[in-house]
Amino acid sequence: MEVAILGGSGKTGRAVGAALARVGVATRPLGRAAFADLPSSLSAALAGADAVHVIAPNLHPDEPGLVAAALAAARAAGIARVTYHSVASPYVPAMPHHLGKAVAEDLVRRSGLDWTLLQPCAYAQNLLPAARAAATTGHLDVPYAVDRPFGLVDLDDVAEATAVVLTRPGHAGATYELGGPALVTVAELAAALGATARRIEPAADEHPWLRAMFAYYDDHGLPTGGVPLAALLGRSPRPAADVLAGRSCQPCPPALAVPDDERP
Numbered sequence: 001m002e003v004a005i006l007g008g009s010g011k012t013g014r015a016v017g018a019a020l021a022r023v024g025v026a027t028r029p030l031g032r033a034a035f036a037d038l039p040s041s042l043s044a045a046l047a048g049a050d051a052v053h054v055i056a057p058n059l060h061p062d063e064p065g066l067v068a069a070a071l072a073a074a075r076a077a078g079i080a081r082v083t084y085h086s087v088a089s090p091y092v093p094a095m096p097h098h099l100g101k102a103v104a105e106d107l108v109r110r111s112g113l114d115w116t117l118l119q120p121c122a123y124a125q126n127l128l129p130a131a132r133a134a135a136t137t138g139h140l141d142v143p144y145a146v147d148r149p150f151g152l153v154d155l156d157d158v159a160e161a162t163a164v165v166l167t168r169p170g171h172a173g174a175t176y177e178l179g180g181p182a183l184v185t186v187a188e189l190a191a192a193l194g195a196t197a198r199r200i201e202p203a204a205d206e207h208p209w210l211r212a213m214f215a216y217y218d219d220h221g222l223p224t225g226g227v228p229l230a231a232l233l234g235r236s237p238r239p240a241a242d243v244l245a246g247r248s249c250q251p252c253p254p255a256l257a258v259p260d261d262e263r264p
């Protein structure tokens, strides 16, 4: 089996590629060059793959257009299986980049392909630079309210779940919300690090879509359920506090190798 990963050279794509490699699946990481000369470049890049995992770059101005091109290329290449890396709570009109994923999800559902949608919460790893700074300053600084609930998730758990969905039967037509094991606030995470959480102002030149996201986080956080991820992994997801503290997943069991006769 070989999985083409659109966005495979990015942060998420590298994690997914590593998770697939751990279960013995060949991967074809693809970057922006695959989109350089549409539609031929993408169809050629996907030719011969058994499945395609679609990850759009961060804050792409037209994510539905990118996903539509990916779906058309998959069909042209005769690939029946597609998974799409969406986001938790995609239909939030106040967050344009979430809304783009909601529109793209609709395209995937109507693609005629065997699809699965993955909706991860924000990665716990996003807070690592702030956590490292907190070790020196004693302050965990974020540009949104520190007392709102998040289902922060370990990117490596998301990647492992993606590998499960791509390599085990029974996931076509499914939409999985992927949150960590419990809702947490930044204040709680700071306390676990022996630091104090502070809300700071977003950078003056911050992307307007990220400003919109921080404003939404100020009011609502991003609560996300953790049950689907635990079910996919067959274990509890790694807590965000462990990610920030650099504690390994042990004794979490390793990903199961997939017997050849169980691969789709």
Ligand SMILES: NC(=O)c1ccc[n+]([C@@H]2O[C@H](COP(=O)([O-])OP(=O)(O)OC[C@H]3O[C@@H](n4cnc5c(N)ncnc54)[C@H](OP(=O)(O)O)[C@@H]3O)[C@@H](O)[C@H]2O)c1
Pocket (backbone or CB within 6 Å): 006, 007, 008, 009, 010, 011, 012, 013, 030, 031, 032, 033, 035, 055, 056, 057, 058, 059, 085, 086, 087, 088, 120, 121, 122, 123, 126
């Ligand atoms: N960070 C989070 O907490 C979080 C949570 C949920 C969902 N997500 C979603 O995860 C996705 C991936 O995020 P990431 O941080 O992994 O992204 P990333 O590291 O920025 O990776 C971007 C990937 O997209 C490719 N790319 C860049 N510009 C492109 C273009 N114009 N057309 C086609 N491909 C292009 C890059 O290829 P090159 O190497 O050739 O540049 C690279 O493979 C985003 O859609 C984000 O919304 C993120």
